[in-house]
Amino acid sequence: MNGKRMETLDLIQNAQQGDREAFSMLFEENKKKVFGLAFNYTKNKQDAEDILQDTFIKAFNGLDKFQLKKHSSFSSWLYRISVSCSIDFLRDKKRMKKSLSDWELVDRTSSEGRNPEENASREDLRRKIERLVDDMPPRQKMAFVLKHFQQLKIKEIAEFMECSEGSVKKQLFRGVENIKGSLKRLLWEKDYEM
């Protein structure tokens, strides 16, 4: 057991006793990793900050349930909470968006693919992909973000999302197929060669 790990263990034990100073140091150690995931997931600084806060509040309140025997490390335990908070956050946001759209007509007119004369640029395609990823169901989006933007292995994604590897593969497959299908239509419409 190296010094750094020992130090983290001490911090966890102290934080478990209610020592907020120790917890603030754990926050310092892990804040960037958690925020990075939340930002890649939401593409929004404010939302990512909200997820960061939710994650650490839940982590603090659940500290007495953290056992090193059961979890590979504190940061991966925290990451798992962060994944769950991010999914919950997006679910709530989508639900709110849906209930708002029940009341008002949302202007969904966009520039994409409307004018056949317009040439699609690589930038158009990137924007389209961002939009498609943003519209994915929360869990599918999380699997996609963890794979493509956080470069995790499917096994790790399954661990963080608490589901089987098969389920992760299914989510990734659906996400990629959706993007491929939508881009194919766009490329066919615009006769664009990548």
Next chain:
Amino acid sequence: MILFLYGELDKKSVAELKDHIEKCPDCAHEMEYTGKVFDLVEETKTEDIPDADWEKCWSRIDKKVSVPDKQRKTYINFFPKWAAAAAALVCVLIIGFVIGRTTFIPGGGDMTVAGESQDAFQISLQDYFDSLRPLLMEYAHLREDNGSDKLTLDKKYVEELLIQNILLKRLAGEKNPNDRQLLEDIELILREITNMDKNGTSNPLMIKEYINNQGILNAVEVRGMI
């Protein structure tokens, strides 16, 4: 093909896939197209993650974390699970009764948790999730080739969980919208399971799919920590 591009195929499958692609122009084209799409996805990745307002974030976290909540939770762990579940059920009934007698306006209003009852509600919810988790895990990790006959279900136990769920959902009211939504999702599952026992018409794999797609097990796990 996607797994190949992720670099997550075993050597044998890689060799088989390469062999096939050499002979099949359609698959070769599809592979090339998928690779290009992956490149575009890669380009959408945000390389520079901005800095959060760390001080503001920490001060909000620091304000919200409270020591008394932590201390209260620790002694619950001394009880065995069945005792905690029974205590939770009794607790829910008592809280329901007290709230009904003190804050429920006859003829209107919603039954919601107020003041100190909120703490009791949170404890009951945690204990309920502790009891529920094994059942959800059984479904969430059900193998696709398994049928409902491979599930060992105690119908009475599931019905008890359903009753607890309904009571907790009512107690969650409008003040705990996230809990209420989660409990609504769980209620759907429990009803599906009890229906399946009666008619045999429901599909356990559908329940599994619902649990996994909605992230219910994950939500229960994290919510149970609070």
